[in-house]
Amino acid sequence: MNLKKNQKIRVVVGIDFGTSRSGFAYSFSFESQIKLYRDWSLQPSPYVKTLTDIFWDLSKKQLKSWGWEAPEDMGKIPTAKINDYVHCRKFKMLLYEGKEYYSDKERILVLDLIASYLKEIKNTAFKQITTNTTGLLKEEEILWCLTVPTIWTNENKDMMRKAAVKAGLISESSADSERLKLALEPEAAALYCLEEAGFSSISDVPQGTSFMVVDAGGGTVDISVHKVVSDGLDTIGLSSGGSCGSTNIDREFLKYVTNLIGKDIMDDFHTKFPSEFLKLFQDWERQKCSYDEKSIESNRVLKISIPNKLHRIISEKRSSIYNKLSQLQEGDDEYICLKREKIEEIFKPTLDSLILLVDKQFQELDRRSNKCDYIFLVGGFATSPFLQERVKQRYESKKVQKVVIPHDPGAAVVWGSVAYAKNPTRIRSRCSRLTYGIETRMPFEDGDKEDKKWVNELGKEYCDNRFDIFVKARKIVKVGEKVKRKYYPSEKNQTGVSIDVYSTPEEDVYYIDEDHVTLECRIVVDMSDTTDGWNRAVEVSMDFGDTEIQVEAKNVNTGKLYNHKILFGVYYEN
Ligand SMILES: Nc1ncnc2c1ncn2[C@@H]1O[C@H](COP(=O)(O)OP(=O)(O)OP(=O)(O)O)[C@@H](O)[C@H]1O
Ligand SMILES: [Mg+2]
Known part of the structure; x- marks a missing residue:
């Protein structure tokens, strides 16, 4: 859909529906500015996207809450009612895996979860945009753009369109299908790097400049390489990706704690107190994301609270664990303490996989005799100083002139989805x-x-x-x-x-x-x-x-x- 041709469209809304975080951005057709939304309820630290989580009511077969409210509500449910609700996470990837239901036990259609989530994003976006205008915005005046991972098949895309219809973004009529664009995540991110992060305007960039975009998110890391040509971007080589996003680090953390306290205790804790189990992870998530360069310099030790219920199981089953904790953690048996070296160990397998992916992209570039001037690190995981350090050490001044971390790496895809929908011709070629x-x-x-x-x-x-x-x-x-x-x-x-x-x-x-x-x-x-x-x-x-x-x-x-x-x-x- 060409915006100039379609006079009806007054606003473009881009949605980044991510594995772990989702958000939207928008821009009116009469202006070039792209606005980001950050007022997410219960957000623990400022971020452009909220949690891609749903708290699902099994008896009513509908969403009860979403975003950061989902884990919060899960924590408030009395134990007697715990089986009436499901805290649904990472359901985006289920679509790719071809699963129809959330799990064998909870027969919630993945399509329903996605549609319900998109509906909430739609309502939030609609509310935000109408407060910024006279309020007379009509459905047919909105052009939606949903980002999709490069891995998605034709079937996944069809499902996403179905979910968008169910969510009320567009109607079922074939004429209305034009109001929904799909943007490939790496392309959206590349537009952000080009326009927001690297250079003040596209005309400033010498033609022929090439750059690699590494989008490190929660579930996946996606890599694409682009070259600046007149008025847009060419794609060099094949985009690639791997499932080595930041949630893999969470799995490593779980492995570490399980080794520490024993599998039987962890299993017991998980099945008997799911909401407390979740709290342990929320604390880890908060601390993982807050570990910045200053933390590295000062050798900050991460202290993750051991929930009360877990304390109780440890005391009942195997109190000797406290001696072990105390010995390992310089006398501290109240928390899981992680020194810098330990955190690096937990990050290592995920970072190794990421480096392998980037190496492969460089091999492919070499094979085609293509150069690459810059690497842009985007996505939420790109804020990690461990990731930045590994990438800089390996590639800066060796393979590329510079590794660039834009000021808002997590916003790249959502910002770029609006930029793409407003002017899709910026992308000049694909592989x-x-x-x-x-x-x-x-x-x-x-x-x-x-x-x-x-x-x-x-x-x-x-x-x-x-x-x-x-x-x-x-x-x-x-x-x-x-x-x-x-x-x-x-x-x-x-x-x-x-x-x-x-x-x-x-x-x-x-x-x-x-x-x-x-x-x-x-x-x-x-x-x-x-x-x-x-x-x-x-x-x-x-x-x-x-x-x-x-x-x-x-x-x-x-x-x-x-x-x-x-x-x-x-x-x-x-
Ligand atoms: N400093 C940090 N260290 C490690 N991980 C981090 C850090 N900051 C944010 N993250 C992780 O980044 C992820 C969110 O990034 P992003 O918003 O790009 O994900 P997403 O778009 O949902 O993922 P995907 O693109 O894989 O679907 C979360 O898993 C979060 O834990
Ligand atoms: Mg993403």
Whole structure:
């Protein structure tokens, strides 16, 4: 949707729906400023996003609270009522894992959780925007932009659209679907780095400057590399990602405490007192995020409170643990004490995985003889001095001139989602992760499989199931590049043609029934008017202009159009 063309749109709202934190930003169409929202209820420290948590009422089958209120409410529930509610976390990743329900025990639809959460964000955004205006904002005057991880498949994207409809962002009508844009998280982050973090305006940046964006979040770390070209950004190479976000560090912390107090005690504590268990983690989360450069310099020791109920279990089951704690922690057995070296140990496996991902991006850049001038660290995890130090030590003045940490790293994606929706043409090219094409019959050639031979009414030999490639994996595609092909019916009296779009991660492919090939979508074109016999063309085009590939099939004789969208995927590792 082009904002200039669509006079109706008065405000663009971008939503960063993250694994652990979510938020929104907005901008009116008459101004360039992008406004961030920070007034989240119960936020422990200032941050542009709130918690992606829901406190779900099982009997009413609806959200009871969300954001930071969710763990707060969980803590207040009397033990007798604990089974009536569920504290839902990290449900975004369940979508990617293809799970329909939150868990086998709690049969809450993941789609319902996402829709309920988006509805709350929508209401908050709507309220905020209307207090800033005369209040006469209509639904159809808002353009929404939802960010999606680069890993997401076509199916995930469809689910996200469904959730957006259910949340009331847009209606079900196909005309309204234009009011929802999907932005790829690394691209949104790159726009932020370009415009907010690195340079005062795009025209100041020497063309050809290249930079890597490392978006380190709660669940994942996503990496993309871009080059500044006139009026926008080219993407160099494949974006990549790994599940080495900051929540992995939380798992390491759990491992450490479990080793310290024993698995049986931890399991007991978890099952009997889930809200107290949560408090232990909340305390860890607060302290982990507050460990800054000054803490490192002063060798600050983190002291995480041991909840009362855990104290009780330890005393009842194995009080010798207190001696162990006391010996290890210089006499302190009231808290879990973590010295700087211990914190570094807890961070290490996650940082090692992150470094491995960045190394791989550099190998890929070297392979293509591409340079990289800067690394930008964004995402909430990028505020960690341990992460900053590791990245600087390894790459600054060696692989890049400088490692840049923007002043508000957590805001990159949400800010960039608005910038992207306002001007999507800033992104000039993308790299295709997959090879895309359609199934067709091609003239039979030597070496083709005999069982695929098909002979038409005129005796001409064809080979069935051939993969006609539109774009190859790892190819850089200019935004707006359209690939068009014409196809003709195989039989004179054929009354319909089915255009089957396939994809594969392989660069070379011959038949559509090879193991690595997946059917992406099927478009059925009506050709019931057979008057022109063989002379009836179907023109198929694939448009790589957006984050979604637009596939269009046109019955040339009738002019009727059929279309479908496929998400433009990129490379990802688990
Ligand atoms: N100083 C810090 N050290 C380590 N982790 C931190 C620090 N500050 C914030 N974080 C972590 O950053 C995460 C939030 O970052 P962000 O908002 O980018 O996540 P997200 O967008 O939800 O994640 P994803 O992009 O993976 O979906 C939280 O897990 C938080 O614990
Ligand atoms: Mg994120």
